[in-house]
Amino acid sequence: MAYLKMAGITKYFPGVVANSSVDFEVEEGEIHALVGENGAGKSTLMKILYGMEKSDAGEIFLHGQPVTITNPQAAIKLGIDMVHQHFELVPSLTVAENVTLGYEPRRGPFVDRQTMVERVRRLSEQFGLQVDPGARVSSLSVGAQQRVEILKLLYRDARLLILDEPSAVLTPQEVDDLFEVLRRLVAEGRTAIFITHKLREVMAICHRATVLRAGRVIGTVRVTETQPETIAQMMVGRDLEMPRRQTSHATPDRPRLIVCDVHAADDRGLPALRGISFAVNAGEIAGLAGVEGNGQTELIQTLVGLRFPERGDLVLDGRTITRERNRTRREHGLAVIPEDRNHQGLSLPSALSENLIATRYQGAPFSRWGVLVPGEIRRFAQRAIRDFDVRVRGPNVAVKTLSGGNAQKVVIARELAQPPAVLIAAQPTRGLDVGATQFVHNELLRLREQQTAILLISADLDELLALSDRLLVIFEGALVGELDRSQATRERLGLLMAGRAGEAAPA
Amino acid sequence: MDIVSLLDATLRISAPLILVGMAGLLSYQVGLINIALEGMMLSGAFAAVVFGYELGSTWLGVLMAIVVGAALGALFALAVITLRANLIVAGLALNFLATGGTAYLMDILYNQSGTLAPEGLRKLPAVTIPLLEDIPVLGEMLSGHSPLVYVSWVMVPLTSIFLYRMVVGGHIRAVGEHPEAAQTAGISVQGMQYLALILGGMLCGLAGAHLSVGDLPLFRERMTNDRGFIALAAVYFAAARPRLTAVACLLFGFFEALQFRLQLRDTALPNEFLQMLPYLMVVIALVVISVRKEWRKGW
Ligand SMILES: Nc1ncnc2c1ncn2[C@@H]1O[C@H](COP(=O)(O)OP(=O)(O)OP(=O)(O)O)[C@@H](O)[C@H]1O
Ligand SMILES: [Mg+2]
Numbered sequence: 001m002a003y004l005k006m007a008g009i010t011k012y013f014p015g016v017v018a019n020s021s022v023d024f025e026v027e028e029g030e031i032h033a034l035v036g037e038n039g040a041g042k043s044t045l046m047k048i049l050y051g052m053e054k055s056d057a058g059e060i061f062l063h064g065q066p067v068t069i070t071n072p073q074a075a076i077k078l079g080i081d082m083v084h085q086h087f088e089l090v091p092s093l094t095v096a097e098n099v100t101l102g103y104e105p106r107r108g109p110f111v112d113r114q115t116m117v118e119r120v121r122r123l124s125e126q127f128g129l130q131v132d133p134g135a136r137v138s139s140l141s142v143g144a145q146q147r148v149e150i151l152k153l154l155y156r157d158a159r160l161l162i163l164d165e166p167s168a169v170l171t172p173q174e175v176d177d178l179f180e181v182l183r184r185l186v187a188e189g190r191t192a193i194f195i196t197h198k199l200r201e202v203m204a205i206c207h208r209a210t211v212l213r214a215g216r217v218i219g220t221v222r223v224t225e226t227q228p229e230t231i232a233q234m235m236v237g238r239d240l241e242m243p244r245r246q247t248s249h250a251t252p253d254r255p256r257l258i259v260c261d262v263h264a265a266d267d268r269g270l271p272a273l274r275g276i277s278f279a280v281n282a283g284e285i286a287g288l289a290g291v292e293g294n295g296q297t298e299l300i301q302t303l304v305g306l307r308f309p310e311r312g313d314l315v316l317d318g319r320t321i322t323r324e325r326n327r328t329r330r331e332h333g334l335a336v337i338p339e340d341r342n343h344q345g346l347s348l349p350s351a352l353s354e355n356l357i358a359t360r361y362q363g364a365p366f367s368r369w370g371v372l373v374p375g376e377i378r379r380f381a382q383r384a385i386r387d388f389d390v391r392v393r394g395p396n397v398a399v400k401t402l403s404g405g406n407a408q409k410v411v412i413a414r415e416l417a418q419p420p421a422v423l424i425a426a427q428p429t430r431g432l433d434v435g436a437t438q439f440v441h442n443e444l445l446r447l448r449e450q451q452t453a454i455l456l457i458s459a460d461l462d463e464l465l466a467l468s469d470r471l472l473v474i475f476e477g478a479l480v481g482e483l484d485r486s487q488a489t490r491e492r493l494g495l496l497m498a499g500r501a502g503e504a505a506p507a
Numbered sequence: 508m509d510i511v512s513l514l515d516a517t518l519r520i521s522a523p524l525i526l527v528g529m530a531g532l533l534s535y536q537v538g539l540i541n542i543a544l545e546g547m548m549l550s551g552a553f554a555a556v557v558f559g560y561e562l563g564s565t566w567l568g569v570l571m572a573i574v575v576g577a578a579l580g581a582l583f584a585l586a587v588i589t590l591r592a593n594l595i596v597a598g599l600a601l602n603f604l605a606t607g608g609t610a611y612l613m614d615i616l617y618n619q620s621g622t623l624a625p626e627g628l629r630k631l632p633a634v635t636i637p638l639l640e641d642i643p644v645l646g647e648m649l650s651g652h653s654p655l656v657y658v659s660w661v662m663v664p665l666t667s668i669f670l671y672r673m674v675v676g677g678h679i680r681a682v683g684e685h686p687e688a689a690q691t692a693g694i695s696v697q698g699m700q701y702l703a704l705i706l707g708g709m710l711c712g713l714a715g716a717h718l719s720v721g722d723l724p725l726f727r728e729r730m731t732n733d734r735g736f737i738a739l740a741a742v743y744f745a746a747a748r749p750r751l752t753a754v755a756c757l758l759f760g761f762f763e764a765l766q767f768r769l770q771l772r773d774t775a776l777p778n779e780f781l782q783m784l785p786y787l788m789v790v791i792a793l794v795v796i797s798v799r800k801e802w803r804k805g806w
Contacts, residue, residue, distance in 0.1 A: 052691070073693040088688035090681045101681055102692030104674050111674050152692075 001064045003028035003191060004049075004080075004160060009058035011044055011215075018044040019055070020215040026160070031182060031192045033202040033223070036212035036235055037433040038405035042195050043085055045212070046162045050082045051075045079159030083149040083166055085195075091138035095131050096120040099151045123154055127181060141293055143174035150181065161185065161192045167201055168431045171291045171459050172494065179205050197433050199228040200462065211235055236435045255279035255315075256453035257303075257422045262312035264302050272298040273309070274477040280422065280453035285444065287468030288457045291497050295477035296457050297339065300426050303455070304336050305329050317421050330359055333421030337411055337428045339457075345411040348400035352392060353381035355399050356414050380417075388413040389439070405436030412443055419450045426457040441467060461490050475499045513764050514648050519722070521760025522652075522659040523548070526714035527738035528752045529666045530707035535747040536670060537703035538683035539587065542598035545735030546605030547579045547708050551715025553609040553623075556726040557616070560625040565720050569631070569655075572716035573709045579605075580708020584701045602735075610728050624725035631655065631720055653721035655713060662710065667749040679703050711735070741789065744796075751796070755789055762788045 002025040011019040018041040026032045034042050047053040049060065051069040060067050062078060069075045075082075089098050096117045097104075105115040120133040129147040137145060146166060153161050163182075167175045182192055182205060194206055202209050203223060211218040211234040218234045257280040266272035272295045280286045290296055301307035303314065305326035314322045321329050338344035346355050357366050357377055365376045381395035390409045392402060399407060408428070415423070425444060429437040444454060444467060458464050464471060471488045473481035473496040481496040495501070527544050534541035551572035559568020583601055586592040613623050633651050640650035670676035681689040682699040690696050714734075719726045737759060745751035762785035769781050 072691050076693065082691075084691070088685070088691045090685045090688050092684055093677075093681065097677065098688075101689070102678070102694050104677065106674055109673050109675065111672060111677060 002026065002061075003063065005061040005064075006045070006049065007059050007061070009045060009048060009055050009060075011041070011048060011053060011055050013044075017215045019048070019058075022058070022212070022215070022217050024210055024217065025220070026191060026193060027208075028191055029186055029189055030207040031186055031194055031205055033206035033209035034193055034195045034212065035197070035199075035202060035209055035231065036218075037435055038431075039403040040212040040235075040433075041215040042212055043164055046082060046164060046193065046195070049075065049080060050162060076156050076158070079157070080162070081153040081156055081158030081160070082162040083146070083153065083164060085164040085168075087145050087149055089137045089145055089148060091136070093137060094133065095135050095137060095140070095148050095151075096133035098137055098148055099123075099133075099155050101152075103156060120151065120155065123151055127151075127154060127184060128177075129154075129181060142169045143171065143177075143292075146170065146174075146178070154185075159190055161190060162195075163192060164195045165197070165431065166194070167196055167198065172461055172490075173291060173498075175201070197431070197437070198460075199231055199434070202231065203228055213237060232434050235433070252281055254282040256282050256317050257455065258313075258315040259303070260313045260315070262299075262302060262309045262314070264298050264307055264309045266298055272477050273302065275312070276474075276477070276479055277312075278472055278479060278482070280455055282451040282453055283448055284469045285448055285454040285456055285467050287464035287471045288455060288474060289461065289464050289471055289493050289497055290474035292459060294474050296426075296474060298477075299474070300336075300339060300424060300457065303424050304334070304338075327362075335415040335420035335423045337408075337415055337423070337425045339426040339430075341408055341411050346399050346407060349398055351396045352385070352390070352399055352402075352410060353377050353395035355410055356381050356384050356395075356417075359414060360417075384413040384417060404431045405433055408432055408436065408440065412440060416443060416447065419447060420452055423447060423452050423454045424457070425454060427459060428456070429458075429460070429463060437463075461493055464493075465490070473497055475501075511644055511647050513761075513768065515652075516764035516767070517757065517761040518648070518652060518656055519760075520763050521757045522656040522721075523714040523717045524734055524738050524741065524756035524759060525659040525753050526655070526662060526710050526717065527735055528741050528756045529662050529749065530710035530714070531735075531739045531742040532666065532747045532749060532752055533670075533679070533703040533707045533710075535742050536683045537679050537700050538686065539700060539704065540594055540598075540739075541583075541704065541707060542595060542736070542739065543579070543583050543601040544707070544711055544739060545731055545733065546598075546602035547576050547583075547711035548715040548718070548735050549602075549605045549609060549729070549731045550579055551576045551712030552719035552730055553612070553715070553726050554712065555716035555720045556623055556625065556628065556724065557612075559720055559724070560628045565629055565631055565724070568628075568720060569713070569716040572712040574712070576708040576710070576712020576715070577705050578708070580705040580711070581701070583708070584704040588697050588700050588704075606729060609726070613726070613728075620728075622725055622727045624723075628720070628724040630722060630724040653717060655717035655721050658713065659717075663749050663753045670749070675699075675702070737786075737789075744789070744794075755792070758792055759785050759789045761785075 004026040006022060006024040009019050009022040022045055024045065036042050044053060048055045049069065051071045051074050060069060067078060069078065090101065099120050100116050105112040105119065117133045124131055129151055131144050131147050137148060166178060170178060186192060196202060206223050208220055208222055209231060210220040211231060213235060221231065260277050262273050262276045263271065264273040276299060288296065298307060302309050305324060309322065313320055316329065316332050316334060319332055321332060342348060357380065361367055361372065366373055378395055385392060385395060388409050390406050390413065392406065399410060402410065428440050432440065448454060456464065456467060465488060469485055471483045471485065471493065472479050473493060475497065476499065480499065480501050483492065527548055531541055531544055554575040555568040555572040558571035559565040562568065579601065583597060586597040587594050613619050617623055631653050634654050634657060636650040640646040670680060678689065678694045679699045682694060682696050686696045715731065718730055738756060741752050741755035741759065745755050766781045766784045770778055
């Protein structure tokens with residue numbers, strides 16, 4: 001008998017069927033992957049299991065017994081607990097306070113702080129989830145925040161752990177650590193449901209995988225008996241061509257972006273960039289690898305014009321732009337796909353068309369005498385929607401209603417409407433499904449053919465290796481390695497990223 | 508100028524501000540902007556006089572002021588949380604209701620307008636602190652105030668303990684900062700919001716009672732004179748930290764007391780300027796405080 005069985009789950013949202021008679025079974029002690037495109041209904045199905053959404057039809061069985069789960073508390077009581085796609089942590093509270101929130105050890109009406117910290121520390125040691133119980137969550141890296149989320153589940157003694165895209169925001173090392181923890185948990189007899197867009201992860205850690213497409217179950221497969229291509233094909237309903245790089249288009253003597261000995265400080269005033277120098281040539285994709293927090297964010301901000309360097313120069317197509325503001329840089333041909341599309345890339349409450357012209361509404365053709373020209377804007381938006389295959393009802397819908405993949409397409413449509421001289425692409429496929437990822441990759445390769453110089457910053461080594469002509473490795477604010485695509489391997493990159501340059505030298 | 512009487516006045520003037528400040532702080536911490544503090548306070552002031560007179564005991568009047576404050580807090584919560592009324596509109600409505608309602612009730616119950624000073628109603632007895640009262644300057648300053656002044660001082664650490672040491676206080680803060688996180692942790696978001704608003708209402712009632720029966724046993728129309736908003740400003744500037752909020756209220760009280768004295772002294776400055784002084788100084792002081800904090804963080 002299956003440990004968990006969801007039968008005939010149906011969920012309607014206004015205008016969408018998020019789940020349509022979904023049958024889903026999980027065995028005790030397995031790691032079960034739940035995969036599917038953006039908007040396939042994965043999160044919705046799990047929220048129903050966790051009692052955060054109410055299904056319109058269907059039943060849930062645990063050990064064959066029907067259960068009703070009307071709120072998260074009920075789920076937690078049954079041993080079902082969830083780490084959400086967007087973390088549910090209170091930033092100003094400490095790690096221990098967040099882990100125990102709602103279930104605090106008490107002494108009368110007061111919080112028993114000592115016991116609280118002690119228990120969290122013990123739990124963190126027991127499962128190898130390193131965090132300082134007294135640290136404020138706002139000061140933690142994304143990886144550490146995730147450890148806090150998992151500790152929260154373990155503190156409540158979850159038997160079935162639902163992890164909604166836990167790896168999307170992690171660095172490769174952190175993903176390995178997460179897998180280690182997951183293996184330990186299932187070895188103890190716990191069960192996990194693991195949502196991801198990365199097939200490599202499904203193959204690496206999961207026992208079985210269930211594929212959802214447009215709210216329906218396409219099938220459940222045993223991972224050891226299945227090729228990743230088959231799963232990908234089930235997800236998108238067609239064969240996927242993996243992006244294939246053409247031979248190099250680079251024009252070696254035509255650097256379009258030059259970064260020369262750049263020094264910059266981070267928000268706390270500590271040195272974040274310590275003399276970075278590199279160039280990106282026309283028609284070249286330079287990949288920047290590195291563990292998050294080694295200066296990538298500051299480098300992007302410096303290139304974009306959100307942070308001025310203390311020393312050093314930036315040159316775009318022969319023009320020094322070190323002290324120019326963002327708009328001037330854009331006029332000279334800079335385009336940016338920012339790290340965090342929801343906060344930096346888009347204005348979520350604004351309309352799609354407004355987002356599309358956000359970098360070019362000043363002056364003709366979108367405005368005249370300081371007044372916007374709606375007709376032009378609409379035409380431009382409609383063309384962009386068509387060219388970039390954004391799935392929306394029209395140009396006036398608010399961007400916040402779009403799925404992750406579609407939202408990223410809006411950013412890309414805006415940035416690539418005219419082929420830029422230099423493109424800074426930071427985590428361009430984070431959280432995107434295979435189809436959308438492929439779309440983005442193809443766009444980058446298309447630009448490369450058109451002689452754009454592309455700096456690709458990504459936490460996904462596979463992406464870097466698939467697209468880059470040349471790889472740069474950043475560690476503690478300095479470039480510690482530069483590899484030609486032909487010399488680069490995951491292992492060598494990994495060593496360089498860890499700051500172990502000596503061991504990474506070719507044998 | 509007599510420093511001692513100046514400081515003495517400072518404490519008296521800031522006491523209701525501190526009480527209302529703590530109320531505003533509670534709603535701020537639970538994530539709601541409470542502009543109805545003013546109306547709750549005014550209603551409390553009225554209730555203290557009416558019930559104090561009718562029941563023949565000023566203390567019972569104070570108790571009823573707290574009850575009325577709590578009831579208005581619950582009403583406000585019902586409107587904005589359960590019935591999802593707009594926070595600002597509902598707050599304004601409650602303030603209008605309080606202003607109009609007290610004037611109306613004064614008219615139909617006592618056939619009075621403007622001021623209600625029922626005969627026989629006594630103010631709260633001043634508290635003299637043994638020993639302390641004998642110390643020359645300090646005694647004069649700290650002893651002999653209306654009891655609610657001391658209550659206001661006690662409320663500051665109590666609020667702090669409530670919010671930062673008690674389980675339910677932690678839940679209030681979690682709800683205010685990240686309601687979804689609180690909800691998934693099994694905390695009732697609405698429950699915490701109700702609680703914070705009702706507790707706030709009680710504090711407002713108490714503050715109102717201090718205004719009406721703390722010094723002179725009388726109620727005047729609009730006697731709260733925008734103190735609810737000043738306290739709210741203090742909460743914002745202090746980023747809802749209890750002690751800093753109290754300091755901001757004291758600061759305002761100080762300049763208000765100073766301003767009164769300067770007006771009497773016939774300086775060259777126009778009275779309007781002097782009246783502005785407390786507001787201006789609070790803004791300046793708090794900006795300096797927060798800028799210095801940021802500075803230490805390294806901008
Ligand atoms: N609260 C909501 N209101 C309206 N529609 C919703 C809501 N939540 C989800 N949807 C819609 O339901 C569908 C399924 O969404 P869901 O979040 O479950 O997808 P997903 O598979 O988790 O996608 P992703 O990989 O992007 O996280 C989508 O079309 C989405 O737009
Ligand atoms: Mg999802």
